[in-house]
Amino acid sequence: MTNPLKLLQLLKLLDLTRLTETDSGSDVAKWLDAIPQLPTPVAALCVYPAFLTQTKAYITQHLPGADLATVVNFPGGTQPLAEVLNDISHAIAAGATEIDCVLPYQQLMAGDEQGVAQFLAAVRQATPNICLKIIIESGELLTAQQVAKASELVIVSGADFVKTSTGKVPVGCTLEAARIILTSIAATNRPVGFKASGGVKSVEQALQLVNMYEEITGKTAIKQGMRIGASSLLTDVLALLPR
């Protein structure tokens, strides 16, 4: 039997995600209505910008304590910076407290580290007092060195979290990528969080990632330091929690 305290820890780390491209407002309303009563609030709900207002209203009523996250430059990582900054400012105005932004990873793979650093600096400047998570899309990066370089650029930029994946490319969060990112995080003095996302569906997978986080950083995984972004993990967590 999985330790119930570990399952509660997973709930507290969960960015419960709904990023279905074809969704309408009523689809998202149905999704929100279907969230069962939880023994402890999840870390955040993560939705497309179009659904921030209704999700904010839901959080106020049903999930006080949860943050409201949205995605920008998502999922491709190729939007012009001005558009990304505009989307960020609208998202904040609509109540987002957390921004998950895709790093222009193609630019990084093409060797333009300086361009990526400039992008990250501008995004950081546009998100004061907002939790900023940068998605490196580790499954598209070709080498361990690229994953390490992307993590370093995110860490140096002052972002709050290095996040693995959008969940929209064939390879999501792998243990190999998680290890490389966590090793970079552990090597810095500044507190930087880690968000595992993309294909994390089972409690077993999630606990492996939490264990790895705790082993490499030497810290207990709490909301400020670790997240698990997942659209379908909640079902498995709730199925294993004793009633």
Ligand SMILES: O=C[C@H](O)COP(=O)(O)O
């Ligand atoms: O940001 C989180 C991911 O989009 C979720 O990916 P997933 O649908 O594979 O759980």
